[in-house]
Structures are given as C-alpha cells and as structure tokens.
Amino acid sequence: MTIEFTIDRRINGTQVRTGVLRTPHGDVSTPVFMPVGTFGSVRSVTPDELISAGVNILLGNAYHLYLRPGAKRIRDLGGLHAFMGWDGPILTDSGGYQVFSLASLAKVQEDGVSFRSHIDGRLHFLTPQSVIEVQQDLGSDIMMPLDHCLPYGADEGALRDALDRTNRWAEISARAAEGKKSEVFGIVQGGMNEGLRKESARFMSSLDLPGYAIGGLSVGEPKETTWAMLEAVVGELPVDRPRYLMGVGSPEDLVEAVSRGVDMFDCALPTRVARNGGLYTKTGRLNVNNARFKEYVGPAEEGCDCYFCITFSMAYLHHLFNCNELLGYRLATLHNLRYFMKLMSEVRDAINKGSFSDFKQEFMHTYVPVSEEARSQGSRNGRKGRSGGE
Numbered sequence: 001m002t003i004e005f006t007i008d009r010r011i012n013g014t015q016v017r018t019g020v021l022r023t024p025h026g027d028v029s030t031p032v033f034m035p036v037g038t039f040g041s042v043r044s045v046t047p048d049e050l051i052s053a054g055v056n057i058l059l060g061n062a063y064h065l066y067l068r069p070g071a072k073r074i075r076d077l078g079g080l081h082a083f084m085g086w087d088g089p090i091l092t093d094s095g096g097y098q099v100f101s102l103a104s105l106a107k108v109q110e111d112g113v114s115f116r117s118h119i120d121g122r123l124h125f126l127t128p129q130s131v132i133e134v135q136q137d138l139g140s141d142i143m144m145p146l147d148h149c150l151p152y153g154a155d156e157g158a159l160r161d162a163l164d165r166t167n168r169w170a171e172i173s174a175r176a177a178e179g180k181k182s183e184v185f186g187i188v189q190g191g192m193n194e195g196l197r198k199e200s201a202r203f204m205s206s207l208d209l210p211g212y213a214i215g216g217l218s219v220g221e222p223k224e225t226t227w228a229m230l231e232a233v234v235g236e237l238p239v240d241r242p243r244y245l246m247g248v249g250s251p252e253d254l255v256e257a258v259s260r261g262v263d264m265f266d267c268a269l270p271t272r273v274a275r276n277g278g279l280y281t282k283t284g285r286l287n288v289n290n291a292r293f294k295e296y297v298g299p300a301e302e303g304c305d306c307y308f309c310i311t312f313s314m315a316y317l318h319h320l321f322n323c324n325e326l327l328g329y330r331l332a333t334l335h336n337l338r339y340f341m342k343l344m345s346e347v348r349d350a351i352n353k354g355s356f357s358d359f360k361q362e363f364m365h366t367y368v369p370v371s372e373e374a375r376s377q378g379s380r381n382g383r384k385g386r387s388g389g390e
C-alpha cells in the first residue's frame with residue numbers, strides 16, 4: 001500500500017486518536033483539516049503561503065479538473081502536483097457529488113452516469129473506472145470512488161437503490177485502482193438511515209481499503225442526527241484505517257467530530273468565509289465589515305502569528321474590504337487558514353497529552369458559533385463545500 005495509517009495515541013474507551021497518514025508526497029499528522037483547492041488552487045493563496053499557514057495536505061476536485069483544463073492535459077503537463085506547484089499530498093474528490101448537484105440532466109445507468117457540463121452543456125459519461133483514470137492522470141495521492149449521491153430527504157427506497165449502486169461502483173473502483181500509485185478510499189453513504197449507514201460501513205470495510213470517507217452528512221439535517229449517524233458509522237469501520245468526514249466543517253463541528261473518532265476533514269468554509277469578511281477567533285467569528293473595526297488598530301486576534309495579524313490592523317482590512325481590494329480577501333484567507341491549522345494542532349496536542357475532553361469542554365465554553373441559519377448558508381458541507389462553489 002502506498003497509503004499507510006498508524007495510530008499514535010488513542011484515548012482509552014473512546015474513538016479519539018492521533019495518528020500519521022503516510023502518502024507518496026509526505027506524512028500528515030491527524031486529525032487534519034484539508035483546505036479546498038477545487039480548481040488546482042486554494043483561492044487567492046500560493047503554495048508557499050499554505051505551507052506558512054501550516055497546511056500539509058490539500059483537496060482537489062476531479063469533476064472540475066476533468067472539465068477544465070482536462071485530466072489528460074494535466075497529466076501531460078506533469079501531473080497536478082507539478083501543475084499547481086504543490087509538493088505535498090493531494091486528495092481528490094471523485095466528482096460524484098458535483099455530477100449529481102452541479103451538472104444538469106444527470107442520468108444514472110448501471111455502468112456509470114451521463115450528465116451535461118455546467119459550463120458549456122456538453123454531454124459527458126463517467127464510469128467508476130474512468131473516474132479512477134481521471135484521478136490517476138491527475139496523480140492524486142488519495143482518490144475517491146464515484147458514488148451515487150442523493151439530496152437530503154431522499155426516501156428509503158431511493159437511498160437503498162443508490163447505496164447498492166455506490167457499493168458496486170466502490171468494488172469496481174477498488175479493482176481499477178489495484179497496483180496503481182494512487183489509492184482509493186471507500187465512501188460510506190446511506191442518508192439519515194442508521195441501518196443503511198451501518199450496512200454501508202460494513203460493506204466498505206469488507207473491501208479492505210486504506211481509508212474510509214463518510215459522505216452525505218451535514219447537508220441540512222439537525223446536528224443531533226449528524227452525530228448519531230457518525231457514531232453509527234465509526235462503530236462499524238476498522239479502527240486501524242483513517243476516517244474522513246467529507247465537507248465538514250465549522251470549528252465547533254471539527255471538535256465534535258474528532259471526539260467521535262474522525263481523522264480527516266475538508267471544507268471550503270475558512271476560505272469562503274474569509275472572502276465575505278469573516279475572521280475566525282478563539283471566541284467566534286468576527287466580521288471585518290462591521291463599523292466597529294473602522295479605527296481598530298489591533299489584529300483579528302491577539303497572539304495570532306499569521307501574516308495579516310503580525311503586519312496589519314483590522315482598520316486596514318476594513319478599508320480594503322470597503323474598497324473591494326483583492327489584498328483584503330487574501331489577508332483574511334491567510335488568517336482563517338492559520339486559525340484552522342492552529343485549531344487542529346491544539347486538538348492533536350490535547351489528545352497526545354490525554355487532555356482532549358478538557359480541551360473540548362474549554363473550547364465549547366469559549367467559542368460562540370454563528371447562528372444555525374447563518375451557518376447553514378455558510379457551510380453546508382455537501383452543498384457548497386463539495387460542489388466547489390467556494
């Protein structure tokens with residue numbers, strides 16, 4: 001296997017753990033947050049800046065790169081790592097979600113899915129095998145299989161049908177990836193149905209893959225449901241493989257999910273929120289557009305070591321946003337990426353010291369989440385997070 005996972009420390013009697021994910025492009029300490037670089041770039045920041053922020057693994061999107069500029073072109077240009085100047089690990093999402101949410105006229109057949117490009121309306125047909133080939137061309141370290149995604153609220157019959165197909169496609173994907181440099185994870189689906197979720201997790205586990213993603217959560221359901229589904233799934237997955245919760249999430253959701261045994265996350269939230277003027281701090285999210293920052297000479301957060309906080313004032317950032325200056329979006333993005341990386345580093349330290357439950361209690365006491373309504377517009381895992389509309 002080119003992807004290996006070792007557990008460093010596990011908190012007794014819980015699923016909480018730290019570990020190391022080994023990939024052909026380097027090792028990653030978990031739990032880890034992966035910024036979203038949908039089109040082969042984390043919007044507005046360079047690879048050097050990502051490294052400075054503490055980022056060491058990125059998420060790319062096979063659907064978007066397949067449409068533009070084309071996976072074969074990226075392959076001929078040396079692969080995605082060379083193309084985007086990023087030497088670290090890259091995980092690519094299969095595009096299953098985008099085909100069913102973003103493209104039009106998606107038609108499922110047993111051997112694949114046809115759809116029209118959301119860009120120019122051209123007809124495409126993707127199969128589990130071709131989606132693996134696309135990700136091989138990109139040179140991803142970790143690939144995701146094509147899955148049949150349904151919108152939140154789908155009935156049990158539709159969920160059952162999509163799950164059977166997702167399972168068959170996962171088997172085909174695993175065979176297509178055999179002996180290749182990139183490896184494929186399984187994706188657990190099953191909507192908000194606990195029985196289907198458990199069944200899906202057991203089936204994926206039987207394929208003996210190097211890691212398992214959990215898809216289709218945090219798509220608008222109540223939080224209690226998200227956590228109940230997650231707990232049901234984690235209980236069925238092998239302990240010695242990484243668990244990746246797709247499209248999550250907000251700081252408080254990351255901490256909640258780590259406490260239920262999740263090792264990997266991705267979300268467009270830190271970068272998208274930054275471009276709307278939102279800055280994360282220990283006590284919650286600030287909005288730089290607020291009039292109270294007009295003459296505020298301090299940083300977004302005292303003690304933050306990001307380039308923005310050590311160099312500029314909130315008054316300056318307020319001014320940049322007021323004038324729609326591109327630098328404003330970049331500086332806010334650098335701060336938020338640093339915030340997410342520091343949060344995950346604190347999470348890992350707390351687990352390694354055996355004090356994660358104290359850390360979680362303190363975090364939940366100090367951090368005030370934005371309202372549910374504002375959040376569902378901002379995060380929506382699947383919805384905007386996985387659609388690449390960051």
Ligand SMILES: [Zn+2]
Nearest residue numbers: 304306309335
């Ligand atoms: Zn900062």
